[in-house]
Amino acid sequence: MHYHGLRRFLLDNAIIYALLAFLLDGEEFLKAIQDPKEPPLIPHHGLPFLGHVVGMFWYGASYFARVNERTQYPIYTLQTLNARTIVVISPQLAAPIQRASKSLSFYGMILEVTKRLVDFDEPSMKIIRYNLDGELGHSEGLMIEAHDMVNAVLSPGPILNQMSSTQLDKFSEVLNAFASGSNASEINLMDFVKQTFTIANAFTVYGPQNPFAIHPSLVQKFWDYEAGMIGVMANILPWITARKPWAARKAVNAALQEFVEKEHYKTASPLIQKRVAINLKHGLTTKMAGHAELILLFGILGNAVPTTFWFLVNVFARPDLLAQIRAETIQAVSTSSDGNEKVVSVAMLKTKCPLLVSTYRETLRTIANLSSVRLVTNTHNITAPGHPPCLLKKGSMIQIASGVIHSAESIWGANAKSFVPNRFISTASQLPKNVPSAAYRAFGGGSVICPGRHFAQSEILGFMTLCAHMFEIESAKGGVMELPTRDDGRIPLSVMKPVKEPIVKIVRRKGEEDVVWRLDLN
Numbered sequence: 001m002h003y004h005g006l007r008r009f010l011l012d013n014a015i016i017y018a019l020l021a022f023l024l025d026g027e028e029f030l031k032a033i034q035d036p037k038e039p040p041l042i043p044h045h046g047l048p049f050l051g052h053v054v055g056m057f058w059y060g061a062s063y064f065a066r067v068n069e070r071t072q073y074p075i076y077t078l079q080t081l082n083a084r085t086i087v088v089i090s091p092q093l094a095a096p097i098q099r100a101s102k103s104l105s106f107y108g109m110i111l112e113v114t115k116r117l118v119d120f121d122e123p124s125m126k127i128i129r130y131n132l133d134g135e136l137g138h139s140e141g142l143m144i145e146a147h148d149m150v151n152a153v154l155s156p157g158p159i160l161n162q163m164s165s166t167q168l169d170k171f172s173e174v175l176n177a178f179a180s181g182s183n184a185s186e187i188n189l190m191d192f193v194k195q196t197f198t199i200a201n202a203f204t205v206y207g208p209q210n211p212f213a214i215h216p217s218l219v220q221k222f223w224d225y226e227a228g229m230i231g232v233m234a235n236i237l238p239w240i241t242a243r244k245p246w247a248a249r250k251a252v253n254a255a256l257q258e259f260v261e262k263e264h265y266k267t268a269s270p271l272i273q274k275r276v277a278i279n280l281k282h283g284l285t286t287k288m289a290g291h292a293e294l295i296l297l298f299g300i301l302g303n304a305v306p307t308t309f310w311f312l313v314n315v316f317a318r319p320d321l322l323a324q325i326r327a328e329t330i331q332a333v334s335t336s337s338d339g340n341e342k343v344v345s346v347a348m349l350k351t352k353c354p355l356l357v358s359t360y361r362e363t364l365r366t367i368a369n370l371s372s373v374r375l376v377t378n379t380h381n382i383t384a385p386g387h388p389p390c391l392l393k394k395g396s397m398i399q400i401a402s403g404v405i406h407s408a409e410s411i412w413g414a415n416a417k418s419f420v421p422n423r424f425i426s427t428a429s430q431l432p433k434n435v436p437s438a439a440y441r442a443f444g445g446g447s448v449i450c451p452g453r454h455f456a457q458s459e460i461l462g463f464m465t466l467c468a469h470m471f472e473i474e475s476a477k478g479g480v481m482e483l484p485t486r487d488d489g490r491i492p493l494s495v496m497k498p499v500k501e502p503i504v505k506i507v508r509r510k511g512e513e514d515v516v517w518r519l520d521l522n
């Protein structure tokens, strides 16, 4: 071989070798040069840099537990392409992480997803990114103002009470009209919950001129988008690769734009009147202020609907539990003197029906696997009792692995993987003894803890109780319905979904055929 040719050959192969060596052992190398205070890196030996990404897609919600099976670290790092994901398994460490909202930003992590989810344009993103976490040292900016307003409106108080009352009335109206007399309805149970909740929530939150009331076909379209939103967000020619959800989002967004432009929001709840006003004040166009409502619709419906579905199946698939819940909640029911009207006190459900409340919380424990995400915007040290100080470097992404925490025997005991309806009975904190509060993660935690949790609890307890007293819900073939299997293969974007949505038969309970049932907040 000619000298220059030989040199070239050796050089090329050396580069390929170095590259291969780095790729094959690259994660080991990164591990070796880590600061010992950083969460330990768990290298992927088979497919460095890519393996953990593939694993997350392949195994969905269960991947964080699988990768940590051998090591059992309370906090660890995964190298994903050129980014670092820090996975938090210990609730003791989750607590200070969710408190440090200035350096560990929720919004920093979800903004790109939000942009793709609702189709925001770049000028809107610029407005939204301004002083996102108060980094400019003052509290001006769209996100800070909107966050504070939503938290104030949805905290216990007169506005929340008004919204909850409207919602409960609407549920009563819809359920009294459903399966009346001795008629049985055969229906997909998830669709039943979707229909009822979408109609009732849209009316309660967005008012009588809400887009779903004006264009009823949008109820199905909203859920078509929800089912296929990952394909739309991937944004690879979505009008071809994810046609149905893409067209569905277009229709919902157009109606939300119309809702803002025709000023229908002026007849909506204070939550929406204030929200649209803030968005417009900070410079969003009417079109983009419409799109902004799509994200709130996901907040309102995306978790509450599948949670209610699981609550119903967890109770109706267990005849003993159903009987206990009927017996317990009957205390909250008052009957008119002629026996034609029965009213459920939702306040009494919360205070006098511990099994009902506990079953709701246990349902959430078993299905709320959505990780709490944060972006490290400033290198940050965290300390927690029983753990050495831990260094979180700027640019890392954090995932507090709710699914792993919710099923850990070290936290919940030997029956952690079983459904135990009365697990949350007894203590004032509504947590079993010795379980730290950051271990119950259904509503996230810290400054972005779900502001809708009080509203959600009233509506879901009320809906469940009405169903328990008004209906028998059986399998379509007759008899006790089967418990659906949880779809662990999907990456959760909300609470978990079932592998298959059951078809059920819903019929009025004997003796209740002609009774009008109502829900009262007090």
Ligand code: HEM
Pocket: 106, 147, 150, 154, 299, 300, 301, 303, 304, 307, 368, 370, 371, 372, 373, 441, 442, 443, 444, 445, 446, 447, 448, 449, 450, 451, 452, 453, 455, 456, 495
């Ligand atoms: C069972 C039902 C629900 C569940 C399980 C749930 C769960 C969650 C979770 C996990 C978060 C993220 C918090 C974090 O990462 O720390 C969140 C945020 C949020 N949720 Fe809920 N949610 C539910 C119902 C609702 C309802 C009914 C509403 C509105 C009425 C709502 C409005 C919101 C909003 C606005 C945020 C964003 C908070 C912020 O930006 O500070 N949620 N929710």
